[in-house]
Amino acid sequence: MSDITYVDRYRRLRLRAFEQIGSLAFAYKAILAVSFAVLTALAAQVKFYIPFTPVPFTLQVFPVLLAGAFLGKYYGSASQLMYLSMGLAGLPVFANMRGGYAVLLGPTGGYIIGFVFAAFVVGHLIHSKRNARSTPKMILAMAAGIGVIYIFGAGYLAILFGLSVREAFVMGVLPFIGVDLLKLAAASGMARAALPGSE
Numbered sequence: 001m002s003d004i005t006y007v008d009r010y011r012r013l014r015l016r017a018f019e020q021i022g023s024l025a026f027a028y029k030a031i032l033a034v035s036f037a038v039l040t041a042l043a044a045q046v047k048f049y050i051p052f053t054p055v056p057f058t059l060q061v062f063p064v065l066l067a068g069a070f071l072g073k074y075y076g077s078a079s080q081l082m083y084l085s086m087g088l089a090g091l092p093v094f095a096n097m098r099g100g101y102a103v104l105l106g107p108t109g110g111y112i113i114g115f116v117f118a119a120f121v122v123g124h125l126i127h128s129k130r131n132a133r134s135t136p137k138m139i140l141a142m143a144a145g146i147g148v149i150y151i152f153g154a155g156y157l158a159i160l161f162g163l164s165v166r167e168a169f170v171m172g173v174l175p176f177i178g179v180d181l182l183k184l185a186a187a188s189g190m191a192r193a194a195l196p197g198s199e
Contacts, residue, residue, distance in 0.1 A: 037086065046059045146184060
């Protein structure tokens with residue numbers, strides 16, 4: 001009986017916290033969006049390369065998914081647009097502590113642009129309906145977000161290097177699927193613990 005009481009208290013607390021975030025003024029939501037932009041910048045510096053692709057492994061997908069899940073489609077995508085804008089302004093927020101337009105014209109440009117749309121898709125799918133925060137639907141929403149990143153990233157690689165669809169998939173998607181599934185599992189676990197209605 002006590003276990004049920006603690007669970008109920010936790011659920012009420014979680015719902016109250018989520019409702020308070022939803023009712024925050026623009027300035028506070030903007031601060032949260034900036035915070036996720038900074039997290040994405042930090043995640044970009046955790047990277048490593050493999051020989052057959054110019055795109056590094058980074059942790060960026062993780063904060064992108066969380067931005068959509070916690071901030072919703074508008075502020076989630078705004079956080080990634082802020083990240084993109086900081087990089088375009090020359091701040092060293094992209095991988096390898098780089099900034100500027102040259103990065104977007106390189107092999108990772110499509111992925112970075114895809115972050116904006118991925119956060120929007122995740123936020124839209126998770127927050128459109130309360131039952132969309134069930135665990136299976138949350139996982140599907142985040143998988144859709146990763147798919148958006150792949151479409152932008154691999155699509156741009158195909159244009160940049162003149163690759164076929166198969167070659168773009170092998171270079172820009174296949175190496176990252178396993179690692180990104182781990183990021184999805186971690187992000188969905190955190191969102192499931194924090195968001196109401198995510199049982």
